[in-house]
Amino acid sequence: MKFHSISSRxxxxxLSFLTALTYAVSGNMExxxxxxxxxxxxxxxxxxxxxxxxxxxxxxxxxxxxxxxAGIGPGxxxxxxxxxxxxxxxxxxxxxxxxxxxxFSRQYVITVIENNSRMMYSFLLSVxxxxxxxxxxxxxxxYLMEVLILCLCAFFLVCNHKGRIMFVSPDRERQVRxxxxxxxxxxxPEGELPAEVANMSRMYDKxxxxxxxxxxxxxxxxxxxxxxxxxxxxxxxxxxxINTFSGKNFRQFINCYRVNYSVELVKKNxxxxxxxxxxxxGFHSVVTFNLAxxxxxxxxxxDYIRREKLKNLRxxxxxxxxxxSTQQELS
Numbered sequence: 001m002k003f004h005s006i007s008s009r010x011x012x013x014x015l016s017f018l019t020a021l022t023y024a025v026s027g028n029m030e031x032x033x034x035x036x037x038x039x040x041x042x043x044x045x046x047x048x049x050x051x052x053x054x055x056x057x058x059x060x061x062x063x064x065x066x067x068x069x070a071g072i073g074p075g076x077x078x079x080x081x082x083x084x085x086x087x088x089x090x091x092x093x094x095x096x097x098x099x100x101x102x103x104f105s106r107q108y109v110i111t112v113i114e115n116n117s118r119m120m121y122s123f124l125l126s127v128x129x130x131x132x133x134x135x136x137x138x139x140x141x142x143y144l145m146e147v148l149i150l151c152l153c154a155f156f157l158v159c160n161h162k163g164r165i166m167f168v169s170p171d172r173e174r175q176v177r178x179x180x181x182x183x184x185x186x187x188x189p190e191g192e193l194p195a196e197v198a199n200m201s202r203m204y205d206k207x208x209x210x211x212x213x214x215x216x217x218x219x220x221x222x223x224x225x226x227x228x229x230x231x232x233x234x235x236x237x238x239x240x241x242i243n244t245f246s247g248k249n250f251r252q253f254i255n256c257y258r259v260n261y262s263v264e265l266v267k268k269n270x271x272x273x274x275x276x277x278x279x280x281x282g283f284h285s286v287v288t289f290n291l292a293x294x295x296x297x298x299x300x301x302x303d304y305i306r307r308e309k310l311k312n313l314r315x316x317x318x319x320x321x322x323x324x325s326t327q328q329e330l331s
Contacts, residue, residue: 043160120166129145256292265277274290
C-alpha cells in the first residue's frame with residue numbers, strides 16, 4: 001500500500017500510538033493493541049484523499065477514549081473500534097463509485113487490490129479481537145491474540161513504508177504494476193507453459209520487437225491484418241496472443257503504445273498542442289486520443305501537459321538558482 005502524503009501517514013500513526021498510550025496509562029492493557037490497530041487501518045491508499053482519512057482517524061481516536069472517562073469495560077472500546085473500521089471501509093467503497101470514469105483508469109486496479117488488502121487486514125483484526133473478547137478470562141489465549149495483533153500491525157506498517165501491497169507476493173505485485181504502467185512485456189516463463197502457449201509467447205516477443213523498433217502504431221490506419229502479415233499469422237490467433245499476454249484487445253494494445261509515445265513527445269516538447277500530439281502519435285481523432293490517454297494515464301492530455309510545463313518551470317528556476325549561487329561563490 002503506497003501513500004501520497006507523508007504528513008497524513010505520520011499523523012495517523014501518531015494518533016494510533018497516542019490511543020495505545022492512553023489505554024496503557026489507564027490500565028486497560030487488553031484494549032491497547034486492538035484499538036491502536038484499528039486506527040492504523042485508516043491510513044489512506046492510492047487514489048484516496050488523505051484529509052478524510054486523517055479526520056476519520058482523529059474522530060475515532062477521540063471517540064475510543066470516551067469509554068475511559070465513563071469507567072466502561074474493555075469490550076465496548078474494542079467493539080466500537082471495529083464498527084468504526086467497517087464503517088470507514090464501507091464509506092471508502094461507496095466513494096469509489098462517485099466518479100464512474102475513474103473506474104476505467106489503470107490506477108484503479110491498484111486501488112482495488114490495496115482496498116482488498118485493507119479489508120483482509122480488517123477481517124483478521126476482527127477475528128483476533130473476537131477471540132480475545134471471548135476468552136478474556138484465559139490469560140494465555142489473551143496474550144497469544146495480543147501477540148498476533150502486534151505481528152499484524154508490524155506487518156501492516158512494514159508493507160506501508162516499503163510501498164508494498166499486503167497479502168500479495170512480490171512477483172505477482174510486480175507483474176500487476178507492470179501491466180498497470182503499460183509495460184506489455186509481462187509474461188509467464190515458457191518452461192511452465194503448454195506447447196501452444198509457448199508458441200504464442202514467441203509470437204508475442206516478435207510483436208513487441210516490431211512495436212518497439214518499427215513503431216507501426218504511428219500509422220493511424222495500422223490494423224490487425226497488417227500486424228498478422230508482419231508475424232506471418234492469422235488475425236484470430238494473433239488477437240488471442242495479444243489478449244493472453246497483455247490483457248488487452250488489439251485496439252487497446254495499439255493505443256497503449258500510442259499514448260506512451262505521446263507522453264515522450266510531451267516530455268521533449270511541452271509546447272505541443274493536443275491536436276498535434278494526437279496526429280503525431282497515430283490517433284485518427286482528438287476524441288479517441290483523449291479517451292485513450294485518460295484510460296491509460298488517469299488524466300486528460302491537457303492536464304498532463306499543464307503538469308509537465310509546471311515541472312519544467314520548477315526545474316528551470318532551480319537550475320537558475322544554482323547558477324546564481326555558483327556565480328556568487330566564484331565572484
